Amino acid sequence: EDKVVQSPLSLVVHEGDTVTLNCSYEVTNFRSLLWYKQEKKAPTFLFMLTSSGIEKKSGRLSSILDKKELFSILNITATQTGDSAVYLCAVGKGGSEKLVFGKGTKLTVNP
Amino acid sequence: DTGVSQDPRHKITKRGQNVTFRCDPISEHNRLYWYRQTLGQGPEFLTYFQNEAQLEKSRLLSDRFSAERPKGSFSTLEIQRTEQGDSAMYLCASSRGPVEAFFGQGTRLTVV
Numbered sequence: 680e681d682k683v684v685q686s687p688l689s690l691v692v693h694e695g696d697t698v699t700l701n702c703s704y705e706v707t708n709f710r711s712l713l714w715y716k717q718e719k720k721a722p723t724f725l726f727m728l729t730s731s732g733i734e735k736k737s738g739r740l741s742s743i744l745d746k747k748e749l750f751s752i753l754n755i756t757a758t759q760t761g762d763s764a765v766y767l768c769a770v771g772k773g774g775s776e777k778l779v780f781g782k783g784t785k786l787t788v789n790p
Numbered sequence: 791d792t793g794v795s796q797d798p799r800h801k802i803t804k805r806g807q808n809v810t811f812r813c814d815p816i817s818e819h820n821r822l823y824w825y826r827q828t829l830g831q832g833p834e835f836l837t838y839f840q841n842e843a844q845l846e847k848s849r850l851l852s853d854r855f856s857a858e859r860p861k862g863s864f865s866t867l868e869i870q871r872t873e874q875g876d877s878a879m880y881l882c883a884s885s886r887g888p889v890e891a892f893f894g895q896g897t898r899l900t901v902v
Contacts, residue, residue, distance in 0.1 A: 722893045727889065727890050776838040778823075779835070780834070782830065782831055
């Protein structure tokens with residue numbers, strides 16, 4: 680059965696800290712790994728990764744994929760209170776259009 | 791606003807009633823997805839349309855659930871004879887191809 684496991688499930692930090700969120704997966708016919716940020720309702724797209732070792736960056740956020748070890752990390756540097764959200768990792772499979780999501784990491788950034 | 795639009799945003803219904811939700815995808819997106827999310831969990835895939843064709847359905851989609859996308863534009867998700875276990879956030883997403891999907895705000899269903 681396909682599995683996406685995120686850790687930690689919950690994290691509380693202070694503004695300015697750097698955080699690393701983890702996502703490991705076991706899926707057949709891996710195609711892509713995606714990160715989403717969910718604040719209140721709609722998950723908003725952050726990154727899509729398909730190749731190992733290539734870092735994607737957007738401002739203070741960056742992510743990298745390791746297809747050999749079957750995991751990805753999402754880094755957030757100099758965290759701000761606006762980064763407080765649930766971060767979801769999802770894996771896309773070849774031969775299927777569905778995304779398999781992890782349970783998410785709830786990040787709380789305190790001032 | 792040109793994002794994915796869902797209606798209604800909230801629905802409270804009595805057990806046994808039927809409910810229908812609507813999703814309007816981003817206009818140039820030919821792919822449309824429905825997901826269900828319960829508290830503390832990630833979204834779970836329900837079904838996928840490419841244009842008007844329903845090409846993939848999850849085993850989660852019991853015979854009480856039906857989805858349509860009649861003209862390849864908006865989609866509806868109907869739940870018949872609702873049960874308390876159907877209480878969840880129902881998310882719609884769309885995409886232009888096998889790339890990132892963009893989600894709507896969701897419809898929160900509460901079955902009492």
